[in-house]
Amino acid sequence: MKLRFKIPLYLLALLSLLLLVSMFTLGYSARCLQPTPTDQQDSLIQAVTYNCYGASEVLNIELIEKPIPAANQVLVKVEAASVNPLDWHYMRGSPYVMRLVSGIGRPKVRAFGSDYAGVVEEVGSDVSDFKAGDAVFGTANGAFAEYLVVNHDRAIAIKPESISFDEAAGVSIAAITALQALRDKGTIAAGNKVLINGASGGVGTYAVQLAKSFGAEVTGVSSARNHQMVFSLGADDMVDYRVENVVDRDTKFDLIVDNVGNFSPSEFQRILADDGTYVLVGATAGDWIMPFKNIIKLQFIKPKAGQTFSNLMAELSQNDLKLLSELMQNGELRTVIDRTYRLDQVPAAIDYSESGRARGKIIINF
């Protein structure tokens, strides 16, 4: 074979080998380790931890050392936490590409859980905006534990007095996602016809209420068993996805927020107004390419002049948490609580979230 054919062939073989090795490395899950009991008996707290990827059996209820706040941190005694799909994505290390951040083979961080509400017990020497005794809520690593630490300028805000810890614990990730999808990516305006695909889950129940508070006319999609609940949040119309494909409707929507990903962006384009906006929030499950299917399709869509198609990666913003806190205080935003579990029942709570049937939020009460 001539050299000019051999070189590309060798390069292709090398690239294929590299791809195979990377796929094997990313998909490899190390064996679980037995949690090591600590000698430090005086400052131990209960926490849910994990040290390997897999189903909820990998979760341990462990005694760990109580965290100590750094100079810029706040120590929170957790009263309630909530479950998000993000938690089981971390637990499974799936889609595998996230392991580049969470750890290849096994998780780098053993702490588990993200959304919390609780009471500030201690603050670091540089913290002046929070004090011991403040009731707070937000997102931090290791929310499924009796105590956590969080940087004072990150995802932490004062909880309204009239709102319970359980309700506040549900808010952070799901309501920030709903707010940023509608306001930032969706540029929602009063009078808009808004479609929320996946209106009965964590993100959806907040999105319906927020869209109504912006003065929009809201159509939601869920199975029929959830219609009354979503109507009670203010929805004007509901579609049962088990009997009707919403993308076959005649209505044109100004804004579509897709929390599910079961239709492609081009299918949604059929029911998007000529100057409408589509925001992709949710993804279908899968370890490799499936969760990115619609993001890839977004790159190839041909929007009409005036149409916008985008993908949301929500950012935890303290200002947004403060806004959500005000909306809760004013009675414009509430948490729909589906089921409540104890800390030692976190694996069952995660299994329920993975079933995809949560109606509003799943709460862990301490």
Ligand SMILES: NC(=O)c1ccc[n+]([C@@H]2O[C@H](COP(=O)([O-])OP(=O)(O)OC[C@H]3O[C@@H](n4cnc5c(N)ncnc54)[C@H](OP(=O)(O)O)[C@@H]3O)[C@@H](O)[C@H]2O)c1
């Ligand atoms: N992009 C981001 O930054 C970001 C941030 C947060 C979350 N997310 C993603 O957003 C998605 C939603 O999160 P979530 O917390 O709301 O999840 P969730 O609470 O687990 O959602 C469950 C709800 O989805 C509904 N649902 C399931 N299949 C449906 C379908 N085919 N059509 C309409 N509704 C359907 C279910 O209603 P029925 O029981 O009636 O079927 C259920 O009430 C997840 O994929 C999550 O990973 C993305």
